[in-house]
Amino acid sequence: MKETRANPVMPPPPAAAGPRRFALALIAFVALCFGTLRGEWSGLFSLESLRKMAELFAGFVPPATDGDFLQQVAVGFVETLAISVLGTLLAAFAGLAVALPAAGQGARRAVARLVLNALRAVPELVWAALLVIAAGLGPFPGTLALALHTTGVLGRLFADALENTPPDAALALRRNGGGAVAAFCYGTLPTALPQLLSYTLYRWENNIRAAAVLGVVGGGGLGQLLYFHLGLFHFNEAGSVLLAMLVLVACVDVTSDRLRLAVARA
Amino acid sequence: MTSSAAASDTLRDPLWHQRIGFTVCAALLLIPSLWITEFKPWVFFDEQSLTAGGMFLRSFWPPAHSGDFLVLLAQATWNTIAVATAGVTLALLIAVPGALLGNRALSVSALAHGRMRVIGRAGRGGVRGVLIVLRSVPELVWGLLFVRAVGLGDTAGVLAIALTFGGMIGKVFLEVFESVDRRPAQALLQGGATRLGAFLLGTLPTCAPELVSYLVFRWECAIRSSVILGFVGAGGLGQQMELSMKMLAGGEVIVFLLTFVLLVAVADALSKRLRRWMA
Amino acid sequence: MSPRLALDAVAHGYARGRDALRDVSLVIEPGEQVALIGPSGAGKTTLLHTLALALPPTRGHIDWGGRDPWALTSSERHALRRQCFLAPQHPPLPPRQRVVHAVLATRLARGGLWPALRSLLATPREADVRDAFDALAAFRLEDKLWLRCDRLSGGERQRVALARMAVAASPVNLLDEPVSSLDPVLGASALAAVQSDAKARGASLVVSLHDVNLARASFTRLIGLREGQIQFDLPASAVTDERLRELYGAEFGRAMAGVALPEDDADALRLTVSGCA
Ligand SMILES: Nc1ncnc2c1ncn2[C@@H]1O[C@H](COP(=O)(O)OP(=O)(O)OP(=O)(O)O)[C@@H](O)[C@H]1O
Ligand SMILES: [Mg+2]
Numbered sequence: 001m002k003e004t005r006a007n008p009v010m011p012p013p014p015a016a017a018g019p020r021r022f023a024l025a026l027i028a029f030v031a032l033c034f035g036t037l038r039g040e041w042s043g044l045f046s047l048e049s050l051r052k053m054a055e056l057f058a059g060f061v062p063p064a065t066d067g068d069f070l071q072q073v074a075v076g077f078v079e080t081l082a083i084s085v086l087g088t089l090l091a092a093f094a095g096l097a098v099a100l101p102a103a104g105q106g107a108r109r110a111v112a113r114l115v116l117n118a119l120r121a122v123p124e125l126v127w128a129a130l131l132v133i134a135a136g137l138g139p140f141p142g143t144l145a146l147a148l149h150t151t152g153v154l155g156r157l158f159a160d161a162l163e164n165t166p167p168d169a170a171l172a173l174r175r176n177g178g179g180a181v182a183a184f185c186y187g188t189l190p191t192a193l194p195q196l197l198s199y200t201l202y203r204w205e206n207n208i209r210a211a212a213v214l215g216v217v218g219g220g221g222l223g224q225l226l227y228f229h230l231g232l233f234h235f236n237e238a239g240s241v242l243l244a245m246l247v248l249v250a251c252v253d254v255t256s257d258r259l260r261l262a263v264a265r266a
Numbered sequence: 267m268t269s270s271a272a273a274s275d276t277l278r279d280p281l282w283h284q285r286i287g288f289t290v291c292a293a294l295l296l297i298p299s300l301w302i303t304e305f306k307p308w309v310f311f312d313e314q315s316l317t318a319g320g321m322f323l324r325s326f327w328p329p330a331h332s333g334d335f336l337v338l339l340a341q342a343t344w345n346t347i348a349v350a351t352a353g354v355t356l357a358l359l360i361a362v363p364g365a366l367l368g369n370r371a372l373s374v375s376a377l378a379h380g381r382m383r384v385i386g387r388a389g390r391g392g393v394r395g396v397l398i399v400l401r402s403v404p405e406l407v408w409g410l411l412f413v414r415a416v417g418l419g420d421t422a423g424v425l426a427i428a429l430t431f432g433g434m435i436g437k438v439f440l441e442v443f444e445s446v447d448r449r450p451a452q453a454l455l456q457g458g459a460t461r462l463g464a465f466l467l468g469t470l471p472t473c474a475p476e477l478v479s480y481l482v483f484r485w486e487c488a489i490r491s492s493v494i495l496g497f498v499g500a501g502g503l504g505q506q507m508e509l510s511m512k513m514l515a516g517g518e519v520i521v522f523l524l525t526f527v528l529l530v531a532v533a534d535a536l537s538k539r540l541r542r543w544m545a
Numbered sequence: 546m547s548p549r550l551a552l553d554a555v556a557h558g559y560a561r562g563r564d565a566l567r568d569v570s571l572v573i574e575p576g577e578q579v580a581l582i583g584p585s586g587a588g589k590t591t592l593l594h595t596l597a598l599a600l601p602p603t604r605g606h607i608d609w610g611g612r613d614p615w616a617l618t619s620s621e622r623h624a625l626r627r628q629c630f631l632a633p634q635h636p637p638l639p640p641r642q643r644v645v646h647a648v649l650a651t652r653l654a655r656g657g658l659w660p661a662l663r664s665l666l667a668t669p670r671e672a673d674v675r676d677a678f679d680a681l682a683a684f685r686l687e688d689k690l691w692l693r694c695d696r697l698s699g700g701e702r703q704r705v706a707l708a709r710m711a712v713a714a715s716p717v718n719l720l721d722e723p724v725s726s727l728d729p730v731l732g733a734s735a736l737a738a739v740q741s742d743a744k745a746r747g748a749s750l751v752v753s754l755h756d757v758n759l760a761r762a763s764f765t766r767l768i769g770l771r772e773g774q775i776q777f778d779l780p781a782s783a784v785t786d787e788r789l790r791e792l793y794g795a796e797f798g799r800a801m802a803g804v805a806l807p808e809d810d811a812d813a814l815r816l817t818v819s820g821c822a
Contacts, residue, residue, distance in 0.1 A: 010678045013645075013668050014691050019543055023666070030355055033348040038501065039419025049416040056415045082302035085295060121530040122523055123490040125406075125497060126504075129511055130519075134319030135310055139303040213406040216498060220303070223406075230410055242407070249402045374623055378601055383619075449637035454654045456599050457713065458627030463654030466661045471642035 060239030069237060072225060073244050079139050080221035080248060084211040087146030088204045094147065095154035096196070100184070102159035116159070119152025124210050128219040142219025146207055157199045158192075165192045197263045201256045208252040212245050222248070325516030335518065338506065343525055346502035349420050349495070350488035353427025354481070357488075360400070360432025365439035368393040371448045371469070372461045394440070400433025409495045423500035427488050435484055439477060446472045475544035479537055486533035493526070547575045547716030547749045548610025548628065550596060555605030556773075557591055564603070565591040567773040573749050575716075578740060580760040581753040583770035584793050589753040590634060592770065593719045596751065597631040598622060627655050630715035634722050636706030640695035644686070645669060647694050647705055648677040651713035680708040683738040685731075700726040707735060711742045718743055720752045724759070732756070736763055757789060 095116075102112035127145035135141045170187030178186075215223025222245050229237040299305075309315055366372070368390045375383045408426035416422060443465075451468030455461070459468075496504020503522060510518035550573040557566040565588045573579060573596075581589050594600045595607070598614050607614055614622050630651065638647050646653075649669055653661045660670065668674070674690075681687045684704040689697065697705065703726045710718055723739065724732035736752070740763065743750040754760045760767055761781045769776040769784070769792045776792050777784070790797045 010675065011688070011690060013674075020667070022543075030351055033351040034355075036344065036348050037352060037420040037424065038345075039421040041421055052415040053411075056411060079302055082299040086299040086303055086305065089296065089299075117530055117534070118523075118527050121526040123494050123526075125494045126507065126523075126526075129497070129508070133322055133511070133514075134315045136315070140305055140309070143303045143305065209402075209404045213404045213494075216406060216410075226407070226410070230414060233414075242403075245404075245407070246399075246402055253398075253402075375619055378599060378622075447637070447639070449633075450639045450642075450650075453631075453633055453637045454650055456597060456626065457630055457651045457655065457715070458623060458625070459651065459654030460658075462658055463656065463661050466665060467642070467646060467650040467654045468637075468639060470665070471639040471646070474641070 056235070059235030060242065062236060063240035063243055064234075064236040065240065069240070073222070073240055076222040076225045076241070077244050077248055080208070080211045080223075081252075083139055083143045083146060083214065083219075083221055084204060084208040084252070087143045087211065088150060088200060088207050090143075090147040091150030091154050091203070092200045094151040095158050098151065098155040099158035099162055102155060103162035113156070113159070116152045116155040119148055120156065121152070122149065124149040125214065125217055128214050129217040132218045137218040139220030142211065142214040142221060145214065145219060146210060150203055150207060154199060154203055158196055161192050161195045161199070162188060194263050194266070198260050201260050201263070205253055205256045208249055212248065322514055322516055325514060326520040328517055329521050329524075330515070330517040331521075335521075339521060339525065342503045342506045343529075345420065346489060346492045346496065346504070347529075349423045349500065349502060350427065350485065350492040352424045353492065354431060354485050354488045356424060356428035357431035357435055360428065361436035361439055364393050364397050364432070364436035365443055366462070366465060368397065368436075368440050369443050369465070371444050371451060372455070372465060374455060374461065377452065377455055397433045397436040397440070400429055401437060402433070403430060405430040405491045406494055406498065409498050409500060413499055420501060423492060423495040426495060427491050431484060431488060435481070438480055442473050442476055443469055475541065478540050478544060482533060482537040482540060486530060489529055489533070547747060549573070549575055549608070550610070550717065550749070551608040552595070553606040553608070555595060555602040555607065557595055557600055558603045565773050566595065569605070569773075569775055571768065571775065571778060573751060576747045576749055577766065578743060578750040578764055579752070579766045579768060580764040581751060581768050581770060582755075582757055582760050582792070583776070587770040588773040589770055590721055593631065593721050593751065593753060596717075597629050597719050598626055599631065628715055629717040629719065630710050630713045632706050632710060632720045632723055634725070636702050638694040638702055638705065640693070642694050644681070644689045644692050644694060644697070644705055645674060645677050648680055648708045648712055649673050651709050676712050677708070680711040681705070683711065683742070684708055684735055700728070700731070703727065704735060707739055710739060714746060716748050718748055718750045720750070722753050722755060725755060733759060733763070
């Protein structure tokens with residue numbers, strides 16, 4: 001044994017130049033990003049601005065609690081929730097509709113993917129600002145804006161999930177003479193459904209945060225109240241709105257978590 | 267008669283009340299939402315909207331392409347990317363330590379006793395709590411607050427992204443760290459490894475690809491956030507686009523929209539390349 | 546020099562069920578090499594984990610190089626673990642990790658942050674790679690140095706875990722059935738490699754084994770464990786077939802001799818054998 005393996009030669013590590021070069025480029029890129037930022041870090045972390053921040057946060061206490069205002073907050077609360085729910089639901093259906101061709105083949109796939117990418121590329125707030133031009137202010141353009149962007153996000157996730165679904169069940173139905181629609185509804189969909197539902201719930205958690213700020217461009221909900229009162233330096237009122245936002249987000253997170261667990265178990 | 271009743275019992279879907287309940291709940295949720303959000307798609311088709319929207323849409327053509335505008339576009343795009351990248355980098359400074367400190371799988375006290383000591387449990391719970399609060403405040407709200415306190419330059423936008431994304435990325439990293447096979451890290455801990463050593467050589471090799479593709483996805487989201495922050499005054503594409511929209515300069519708006527699509531395509535390509543390397 | 550380990554009337558009980566170790570007293574002198582044998586479920590793994598300070602004894606006392614580890618603070622005890630290498634029965638290797646990192650893992654994870662980071666971001670230090678290569682060569686795995694762990698066979702994974710031991714260079718080494726997935730020839734040579742490495746470093750070595758003949762041929766001291774108790778602790782020459790029959794039960798001799806068994810006995814044997822798996 002010793003004779004045959006005398007003086008074993010250590011093999012050199014396999015070349016990893018690609019990743020190494022990429023890592024260096026990445027570091028340079030990040031450094032360049034920091035280097036070209038305008039504005040001063042010292043200004044942000046100076047005692048003066050820290051004092052201002054502290055003052056600002058102190059201004060939120062105590063939150064405003066008079067009856068009329070709380071009613072406005074309650075309306076905004078419900079409106080934000082409704083925007084997020086409806087926007088997500090619409091997007092789930094629209095996303096599934098576009099995901100079907102996007103999970104297919106050929107030109108239809110390319111076109112559908114392009115549409116999804118375009119929908120996803122434009123932030124919901126920008127969609128809202130565009131729609132407000134045509135539909136006027138209010139929660140409706142906000143909902144639609146949320147739905148448009150989310151369609152892009154969910155549609156792509158759905159398409160990938162459908163592509164990764166084992167085709168056995170659907171193929172069996174097709175071989176027995178079932179139509180394409182039947183094969184999808186009774187073959188592919190039941191297999192992929194838990195995954196699709198869980199994506200939708202994750203996105204809902206994201207969308208409640210987005211819905212909370214749509215009001216900044218006139219999309220309704222709590223954001224509108226916050227923007228309004230911050231603009232007028234009504235800090236106690238802004239404090240109440242912020243609190244309502246945090247509560248809403250926490251509620252949705254917990255609900256979505258529960259539902260996701262239920263979906264995973266079912 | 268009894269037999270037919272029995273037959274109809276066995277034929278009835280045992281989950282029928284669950285299904286009915288689900289449908290009713292969905293309707294109860296949907297109908298008020300439609301009402302609350304003033305969901306009236308036909309407003310797009312009344313005369314006023316049609317003229318306003320139609321005029322705006324028609325102004326999309328021809329896309330703006332003057333030299334001045336293109337220079338402005340390039341500057342704004344770079345600014346948006348720089349803010350997003352710097353924000354995500356700082357977010358990692360929050361997320362990675364947070365995810366490591368909150369990680370229950372790296373507890374040395376749980377190693378021998380199966381249970382963490384009180385301090386360990388309280389500390390890890392506290393770190394998780396901070397991450398959750400950070401991710402609950404939308405970055406735009408941080409931005410609005412910074413604007414009141416210190417004025418909104420790029421740095422405030424970066425900070426707004428860093429805070430919210432730090433919470434989001436930290437929470438997801440934490441979930442990933444705890445969901446992968448813990449035995450390699452625990453075997454190393456058992457041999458006297460430091461917590462960081464056990465993480466680097468026991469946990470990280472398994473989950474690195476997942477972390478990287480999530481990070482690229484978040485970077486793409488950060489670009490959108492950076493655009494949104496521009497709408498409230500942080501500069502970059504968002505600010506320029508808001509100006510164009512105020513002036514109803516459709517030719518410029520369409521160019522901005524196309525830029526967004528291009529940025530997403532770049533992020534997608536990057537993600538694909540990285541995933542291939544890490545596979 | 547490796548620490549002297551002494552267990553005094555140690556018992557360990559898991560949360561449910563009866564005690565897995567009962568009234569175990571033994572001493573491992575510095576640099577000593579001991580084989581641990583006994584039927585499946587006898588408590589071999591539990592004993593090794595107790596020695597490795599992975600499990601606190603529910604009763605009794607441990608003397609670890611003159612100190613009582615369970616009276617120390619958590620971080621002092623963790624420092625003791627640094628002197629101890631435990632190879633679990635099933636080697637836990639991260640699937641995407643490369644063999645070179647897997648072999649160096651214990652050493653790198655015990656050390657400072659920079660060597661670990663450097664080995665992940667770039668490559669490990671030349672000297673580290675050389676050590677990993679030499680350790681692998683002792684188990685005929687030198688050609689797997691840059692491969693990923695999930696491309697290895699079961700026996701190769703087990704040998705990678707053994708190669709870790711030489712690199713970790715701990716004064717106390719505890720191996721739990723280190724050759725269970727290896728063929729007889731490779732198993733014997735791997736065990737010999739482990740033993741000569743421990744001897745060269747003056748490190749103590751405790752190995753649990755199912756292959757009794759291998760244990761008798763390779764070790765001078767054998768400890769027989771049955772139902773959580775030490776049945777014998779003898780020089781290899783004194784471990785007679787009679788002793789082994791007491792340890793493993795009456796079928797022992799026939800199973801080892803490979804005598805043709807009547808039908809119903811063959812069934813009984815198959816049961817005991819599958820119980821070991
Ligand atoms: N985590 C645990 N919880 C409860 N009981 C356990 C646990 N681990 C082991 N046991 C029990 O303790 C006893 C001793 O187990 P141990 O793993 O030490 O046996 P072993 O001698 O290593 O067996 P083998 O040769 O099969 O590996 C067994 O009865 C086993 O069922
Ligand atoms: Mg065992």
